[in-house]
Amino acid sequence: MNGMTxxxxxxxxxxxxxxxxxxxxxxxxLGWVLRRPRNLLALLGLTALPVLIGTVIALTGTPAAGSGxxxxxxxxxxxxxxxxxxxxxxxxxxxxxxxxMVAADALAGESASGTLRGLLLAPVGRVRLVAVKAVGxxxxxxxxxxxxxxxxxxxxxxxxxxxxxxxxxxxxxSLGPALGRVALAAGWCAVQMAAVGAVALAVSAMTDHPLVxxxxxxxxxxxxxxxxxxxxxxxxxxxxxxxxxxxxxxxxSDPIRSEDLLTGLWRAGCxxxxxxxxxxALMATKDT
Amino acid sequence: MRRxxxxxxxSAGIAxxxxxxxxxxxxxxxxxxxxxxxxxxxxxxxxxDAEAPAMAGTVTVDNDLGLPALPGTGDxxxxxxAGEQSLRVWSDGQRAHRMSVQKDNGEITVVDDGDTVWxxxxxxxxxxxxxxxxQRAEAEGSGADPAELSRHIVGKLRDSSSVTVDGTTSVAxxxxxxxxxTPKPGERTKLREVxxxxxxxxxxxxxxxxxxxxxxxxxxxAGFSRIDFGSQDPGLFRFxxxxxxxxxxxxxxxxxxxxxxxxxDAEGPEPxxxxxxxxxxxxxxxxxxxxxxxxxxxxxxxSERNLRAVLERSGDPVNGSWGHGWxxxxxxxxxxxxxxxxxxxxxxxxxxxxxxxKEA
Numbered sequence: 001m002n003g004m005t006x007x008x009x010x011x012x013x014x015x016x017x018x019x020x021x022x023x024x025x026x027x028x029x030l031g032w033v034l035r036r037p038r039n040l041l042a043l044l045g046l047t048a049l050p051v052l053i054g055t056v057i058a059l060t061g062t063p064a065a066g067s068g069x070x071x072x073x074x075x076x077x078x079x080x081x082x083x084x085x086x087x088x089x090x091x092x093x094x095x096x097x098x099x100x101m102v103a104a105d106a107l108a109g110e111s112a113s114g115t116l117r118g119l120l121l122a123p124v125g126r127v128r129l130v131a132v133k134a135v136g137x138x139x140x141x142x143x144x145x146x147x148x149x150x151x152x153x154x155x156x157x158x159x160x161x162x163x164x165x166x167x168x169x170x171x172x173x174s175l176g177p178a179l180g181r182v183a184l185a186a187g188w189c190a191v192q193m194a195a196v197g198a199v200a201l202a203v204s205a206m207t208d209h210p211l212v213x214x215x216x217x218x219x220x221x222x223x224x225x226x227x228x229x230x231x232x233x234x235x236x237x238x239x240x241x242x243x244x245x246x247x248x249x250x251x252x253s254d255p256i257r258s259e260d261l262l263t264g265l266w267r268a269g270c271x272x273x274x275x276x277x278x279x280x281a282l283m284a285t286k287d288t
Numbered sequence: 289m290r291r292x293x294x295x296x297x298x299s300a301g302i303a304x305x306x307x308x309x310x311x312x313x314x315x316x317x318x319x320x321x322x323x324x325x326x327x328x329x330x331x332x333x334x335x336x337d338a339e340a341p342a343m344a345g346t347v348t349v350d351n352d353l354g355l356p357a358l359p360g361t362g363d364x365x366x367x368x369x370a371g372e373q374s375l376r377v378w379s380d381g382q383r384a385h386r387m388s389v390q391k392d393n394g395e396i397t398v399v400d401d402g403d404t405v406w407x408x409x410x411x412x413x414x415x416x417x418x419x420x421x422x423q424r425a426e427a428e429g430s431g432a433d434p435a436e437l438s439r440h441i442v443g444k445l446r447d448s449s450s451v452t453v454d455g456t457t458s459v460a461x462x463x464x465x466x467x468x469x470t471p472k473p474g475e476r477t478k479l480r481e482v483x484x485x486x487x488x489x490x491x492x493x494x495x496x497x498x499x500x501x502x503x504x505x506x507x508x509x510a511g512f513s514r515i516d517f518g519s520q521d522p523g524l525f526r527f528x529x530x531x532x533x534x535x536x537x538x539x540x541x542x543x544x545x546x547x548x549x550x551x552x553d554a555e556g557p558e559p560x561x562x563x564x565x566x567x568x569x570x571x572x573x574x575x576x577x578x579x580x581x582x583x584x585x586x587x588x589x590x591s592e593r594n595l596r597a598v599l600e601r602s603g604d605p606v607n608g609s610w611g612h613g614w615x616x617x618x619x620x621x622x623x624x625x626x627x628x629x630x631x632x633x634x635x636x637x638x639x640x641x642x643x644x645x646k647e648a
Contacts, residue, residue, distance in 0.1 A: 126291070166530040166532075168395040170397050170408035170410065170527065170529070171530075235313060237313075239309050239312060250390075253388070257390070259346065259514065270305040270308035270309045273302075273305035274302050274305030274306060275305075276301070277297075277299070277300075277301025277304075278298070278302055280294060280297075281295045281298035281299055284298065285295050
């Protein structure tokens, strides 16, 4: 099905295999990603973070109103704010860092260890190769975000307590809808991280050094943060991926404050499109 | 070549994504709609005559007034301070309203179910209940004829300003007329004009812009950034305080009485206005203690919260035959606060205020 396999001399009599079955390739990639100790450690650390925050809050109490970061004072007696708060805290740096780490391993890491050449010659199309690598990154993103939300929700329910979840607007939700809000926040956060992952994957396709990928991804987010603070660049702000990241807390309003969340989804979708297209273009034109 | 095709398709993907991002940064370019012509009187009359429709919307307040942060103004002070604020509003078209403002640390929601007003502050987990607001509001409301009233209002405005309908505009995707008030040349004011956009269909104001002299950007812009007309979920206009919230009930009568007496004790005479139209100057009195030095603050309040400290930081000291005080200039007006507790303010340059002080 592609140009590069045509150069491989096939023994006469063997039926030429067009490409390896997708399921097997994805399974192999996932096994590879999920067995890497650093990925597992990162996931473990992210899972532990909400437990840590919850314990500290249970021991010391929430800060007085008006101080501390967003949402923190809303956490008193309200266990289901904890997962949203944890996502908000980790999505600024920790989650992008983990995402970029996996994306760096995906292509630049293979390139650095000399195994990318083998993958490019293997009977897997290049578009398919990028897609499989993207699935690997996405799996880690979804796992990381899901684990934070899950451990946050459990910690919140156990430590802070959560009979009747009070929204920021003062209405009371029962457990089901409240968990729905947490799931919504987690899904939204996963899409944002997918955007980071897509751009990181594009950088990963460009370079042979995994460190460069992490530096570009995390550095880019920091640059966005710095530029956002400049009033002269206010007009440019809607383009920054991080522009609406704080609005993840809007799921806790009732009715949900959806404007910024939807803008954020659209923006993240654009970043995913740019990142994946760039990664595909770079891989397709890469010399073996 | 297949790879070339992939690269081309992918480049198109990059371009599409970049275009999508650009669309976020570009302001929604709406053309000014074509609407039947109307006169200022007709427009004002239709606004006064209009019934409030059921709607949900987001109001954005963009404030460039340049006011210093004033102590003790609380939530309203937050709105006066520079920057952008947005609040969500709902109305059922009859008597119930709901409003919610996002703050850094949570949200303030005000629910008016027609009889009782509830104010919820999520960062402090407090509920303030104001019962029986309706009776008072109805007692205060007057049932004047809108057409008569609008003639009166426009007539009054025409004394000092030119009132025109300056074409049409589009606010939050809705067609609107733009009513413009411009001060007459003789008026000594810092304002250039006030623009009010009125929805063409429902005749409610959608946006107010205050423009000051010497600035292209409005000093204050408050308007809907999103608005949907139509019936709203009645559940939005009910409020039940959460279990563990602190609920305080405000007694309107007792409070008003107490407040009134305190005001009389502290402030003496009622605020007075001098001048007419755009150069109206308001003279009021505040307790002289408030303007005394920080070290004399008997309550031991923090010096930043002390009015004098604020004045010394952001005001210019001014002297004259009328005494000594501080002048604060903003883009839309000025204020002079004297050391003996007189306050004069208006949408005028500082000299007009000082003249008013001399005359007083």
